[in-house]
Amino acid sequence: MKINSEEEQKKLLMQQEITIVKRMSDIGHKIAVMSGKGGVGKSTISVNLAVAFALKNYQTGIMDVDLHGPDVPHMLGIENAILQSSPHGIIPVKARENLEVLSIEFMLPTKGAPIIWRGPKKTGAIKQFLSDVSWGNLDVLVVDNPPGTGDEPLTILQSISPLDGVVMVTTPQAVAGEDVRKCVNMVKGLNIPILGIIENMSGFTCPHCHEEINIFGKGEGKQLAEELEVPYLGSLPVETGVGENSDQGKPFIREDPDSEISKKFMKIVSKIEDKVFNGKK
Ligand SMILES: Nc1ncnc2c1ncn2[C@@H]1O[C@H](COP(=O)(O)OP(=O)(O)OP(=O)(O)O)[C@@H](O)[C@H]1O
Ligand SMILES: [Mg+2]
Known part of the structure; x- marks a missing residue:
């Protein structure tokens, strides 16, 4: 469709x-996962x-805005x-x-085709994701964001209203903490709740000698x-199978539910579930 005037474009x-407001109000709860x-x-x-929400029988969506x-x-x-x-x-x-x-991955003409877009085009694409996708009746939507405080997380924070909150991911490294602090302050500045911080890659237990190495x-x-x-949700260790399972399209929570990381992760999921659903579906 050809847009003739500035007036029509504004409309x-x-x-x-x-x-977007209508689509988002049809979704029970919305959670963004972010990190600086x-x-x-x-x-x-x-x-x-x-996957954990889906296994708990919540109708779940995941939107990849990276x-x-x-x-x-x-x-x-x-x-x-x-x-x-x-x-x-x-x-x-x-x-x-x-x-x-x-995910934008489903829209790429060929595998490996890069997206070379500047700010306004990225914001436009995310808004189109939010306005044009028919999710049906979802209990919860999880939004995976790229790192930092740029166009994509900012568009999500400003366009999904109400957003139940942000799960902030960090590692124990000081450089991660410094970047995450900026991201937390961006979210706070927009008056959006932080559901909590997760410390990932926190310690590694050697599978041979069982010694913990940080x-x-x-x-x-x-x-x-x-x-x-802001709340602290818990830590997740480095675990050898996670990367390989992930490369094979097998989320650890489903593939290896008895592992240390899965047990710790389910405790974090329960905390998020309590905060978001508050005992009601
Ligand atoms: N707890 C863990 N134990 C072992 N490997 C992990 C763990 N968490 C993540 N990884 C691996 O670390 C790498 C980075 O993880 P992931 O892609 O989820 O990070 P990201 O924050 O989304 O990265 P990006 O900023 O590029 O989007 C992946 O190879 C993943 O499999
Ligand atoms: Mg990522």
Whole structure:
């Protein structure tokens, strides 16, 4: 459709904002997973959180707004899926029972094609995700964000209203803490609740000698939470199978539910569930 005037463009953008409000109000709860730092485990945690909710029989969606590095489809083993549309909008991909997925990865013409977009185009794409996707009746939507305080997390924080809150991921390293502090302050500045901080990659137990080795340190996430006066959700260890399972599209919570990381993760999921659902579905 050709847009003739600035006036018409404004009208269309206004209509899109109204549609976003309507679509988001149809979803029970919305949670964003963020971090100021890259590579700390945001996508791993987003995927396992969504799978855990789905296993608990919540109708769950996961939206991957990491436009430059959309890892969610691969981590769920559905990277070759293709999006379909209906008169009600784009239909997300069904990953498994109770779990629907949306990612820019499903829209790329060829595997490995990069997204080379500047700010306004990225904001526009995310708003289109929010306005054009027909999620149906979801109990909860988990949004995996790229690192930092740029266009993508900012668009999510400003466009999803109300957002139940943000799960902030850090590692015990000081450099991660410094970047996460900025991200926490951005979220606080927008008056959006922080559901809590997770310290990922916190200690490693050698599978041979069973000695604990603190590869990146330990405990800094809790200290940061206290300093910033936000809840602390818990820590997750480095575990050898996590990366391999993730590469094979098998979330650890489902693949290895008795592992140390899965047990610790389920405690964190219960805390998030209590905060978000408050005993009601
Ligand atoms: N607790 C863990 N134990 C072992 N490996 C982990 C753990 N958490 C994450 N990883 C691995 O670390 C790498 C980075 O994780 P992930 O991609 O989830 O981080 P991210 O914060 O989403 O990164 P990005 O900023 O690039 O989006 C992946 O290879 C993942 O499998
Ligand atoms: Mg990621």
